[in-house]
Amino acid sequence: MPCIYAVVNQKGGVGKTTTAINVAANLPDLGKSGLIVDMDPQGNTTSGFGIDKSRLAGSVYNVIIEAADVNAIIRPTGVPGLDILPSHRSLAGAEIELIGLPRRERRLVYALDMLRHDYDYVIIDCPPSLGLLTVNCLVAAEYMLIPIQCEYYALEGLGALTHTSQLIQRELNPRLKIGGIVLTLFDPRTTLAWQVAEQVRSQYPEETFRTIIPRNVRLSEAPSHGMPITQYDPASRGAVAYHELTKELISRGAAA
């Protein structure tokens, strides 16, 4: 049974995709196999690995809407030991289509139950909303990995997210818990960043990872080359931080 993480925050642009890609890409280096699932209609995770969405035979859309075989749609990334269940633009219509389907919150968890390959980890990249696509992710996951940008609006959204996750824990998925909160896009030159980091750590001391992800332009360049940071610039500050974060995540899980 893989360890399933949903990388989730309805606030936009906080580093969900960047965190999903670069944590997943570090897993094989640390001896763990992984599957990354792109549940965002934007498909940034899929293109971040250099995959052309318009030429895909199938995507997570077919899996959750048409109950297609997930094993037939999963494909390799450019990282040995890491596969992907890719997104497609058709996913944009899925939230409305899901409304009329039976067990609409459980379509993803049923699909992941059918996985033939025994991955150690599944990392799910969520869209910036709390609609049915994200609900499907939270029903399938055991842990939430919550990236928080060190900016004012970041704190605002945390209340709504914990409210939604408690609802899901109660009604749909009792095993869901916070796996960790990761401070991202940290710019040490601004007082705002230190203030927000301090506030998040004091509000969630246990959950907040020690590793902080700095703002590092190499992280935003990597997707334009279709590579995770581990391949694009493994010596960069961004790469070192994501390597440390992944080690911390694995050791936390092991300790649980």
Add this chain to the structure above:
Amino acid sequence: MPCIYAVVNQKGGVGKTTTAINVAANLPDLGKSGLIVDMDPQGNTTSGFGIDKSRLAGSVYNVIIEAADVNAIIRPTGVPGLDILPSHRSLAGAEIELIGLPRRERRLVYALDMLRHDYDYVIIDCPPSLGLLTVNCLVAAEYMLIPIQCEYYALEGLGALTHTSQLIQRELNPRLKIGGIVLTLFDPRTTLAWQVAEQVRSQYPEETFRTIIPRNVRLSEAPSHGMPITQYDPASRGAVAYHELTKELISRGAAA
């Protein structure tokens, strides 16, 4: 009949809220009256003006779901000449509730038709998705104001956005057009920013505003003080840029 702009981009964190607030706040200084509408369940525009969402008597939720009187719910911001139709966390459930309502795409446009005050401009802040809330914004609007962050993923989303807006033009709102594309979060020290800016300008030469919004920490500090940049730090580079942008937007409209 006010000039209605929807500030829209399904990519998260590109500066939609920051652009909506600071363009709207500049209107009275330029002799125009305005109403800002917060259609994002996160309610960042509402809190960006220092309004406590949990103490509101009513919000845009009541207007679009219960057909409450918009004139009774609109309230002043701290900027003379600018009012707000605020958001509320109940809006998070609106996308699912809208599905079962008659004329579900037109709830916002009907409400704005009932406005008693004759505003010059209405500025609508959209959530980071292309669901029914954003569709309501695009049906109500005459112009789309599209913020684009100068980063790789920003270009990815433009195709999906133009696809959706053409659908809306054809099926629901023939007067909808691109009012302008504004380059945001521009950091001149990175080559990526120049590359993306160059690519957007060459793909959309007519639509892209001359004014570029620089990355400026004062813009991200202002909301924590509940003020637009025009009040928080009117001499900052961010304030000057949004003043120039608003002038350009008004003169474009006048020329149309």
